[in-house]
Amino acid sequence: MSAAADELNVAACRTDLDGLASKGGAVVTGVADATVFTDAPEGHRPTDILPKAKTVYVVGGAQPRAGDWQSPIYQHMETTSFGDKMHNLAQRLSRYIEDHYGYYAVCVPPGTDKGNQPFVNFSLAAELAGCGTKSLAGPVLNPEYGFMYYSIVISTLPLQVDGPLDEPVCPAPECKEMWDAEGTTPCMSICPIDDGGCLGGKLKDGRVVERRYDQARCRTRVETYWIPGFQKVLDATLKEKDKEQQKMMLYSSLFSRTLWSMTYANVSQGQCFECMRVCPVGSKHRIKK
Ligand code: SF4
Ligand code: SF4
Structure with missing residues (x-):
């Protein structure tokens, strides 16, 4: 029986969705307020896609396996590391929200809209949903697992919002120590912007205060x-x-x-992960026997 006719139990909905997300391969989930994407350009906010949207449900996972990080043939990463898994999960969840709860739900395409802009920025959604924070290397890092792929469901379902994390995940304690000792961090050291790489920046009082990124150069290596x-x-x-x-x-x-x-893969897939390979956030999950 559809739950739409019943009074909505918001907490039970979240537990339900999280259970389905976990079974579908997500390792993290979060909920953002659909109306707070003011950092995104007009036309690329959740409410531009679904005008009465209340929440954005975010699923994250599908990161490379521990064994992938061990392989000296890095090219194989293109078959193991793409966002389809999360996107397919988000499609199933959006259908579930409509069929089971009776609220509108839209799964956002992961490709780009006009001007090579994303329809909605998944990284911003992940940040606003408290799944992680933006890193000096670029990706949103989850405090427990580090780098992962995200997908989103925009919905009129009034879930409880998780909101952004209070503390930045990047720089990790190991990176602060390295900065104090050597004036660099693992990601900047492996891909230095002033020596043929793409990343540069500064730390001050344990925070990232400046970030330089050569997107065009990075793109030629990632894709x-x-x-x-x-x-x-x-x-x-x-x-x-x-x-x-x-x-x-x-x-x-x-x-x-x-x-x-x-x-x-029909959506973005990475072929360079060197800055994430050396990133200490989530590294314990990359160590097996
Ligand atoms: S993905 Fe590769 S090229 Fe891009 S910043 Fe990271 S290490 Fe550099
Ligand atoms: S290596 Fe350190 S500074 Fe670089 S992204 Fe990871 S946590 Fe941030």
Whole structure:
């Protein structure tokens, strides 16, 4: 029987949704107030997608396994680390909210809208839902598990809001010690912006006070074979006048890997995780026998 006819038990709804999320592979969940996304540009807020939205239910998980971090062949990460699992879960949860509770629920596409902007910024949602805080390296870090993928369900369901965390997860205590001793942190050290990398910044009194990030350079390493890689190779191939050269480009391992990569996952997938590999947050979950 639908619970819509009954008076809504908000706490029971949350327990119910968390149970389903956990069974579906989420390791963290959180709820954000749908009306507080003022840091997001107009047109990219939850209430732009669902005007009467009250809450944003966030699920996080699908991070690389401990064994993945051990592999010297980092390229295999593209088959293990993508957000589909969380997105598929969010789709099931949105249907469940509508069918079981009788409230509107929208699962937001993980791709980009106009101007390469996300429909709604999942990282901001994860922060506002208290799943973690933004890090110097970029990703939202959960205090227990560190890096993970997030997906969201925007809903009129009036869940209790968790709200943002009070304390930043980054920098970790180990990073503060490293900064005091060496003037850098693990992520900045592995990918230094002034030496061919993408990350820079400053810590003061144990807090990140400055962050530098070369997004364009990072993107060429994170999405080497995925949609941006496909666009780049296709552009070069179409412009090539020499038929033999064009054929070589189409059948090259770069183009083949690009196509394989796009068929592994229909949403974003990472191919560089070096800053997360060295990040101490959640590292205990990356150690097995
Ligand atoms: S994902 Fe790779 S390229 Fe991007 S900041 Fe991290 S280490 Fe650097
Ligand atoms: S390595 Fe340290 S400074 Fe860098 S993202 Fe992780 S916690 Fe933050």
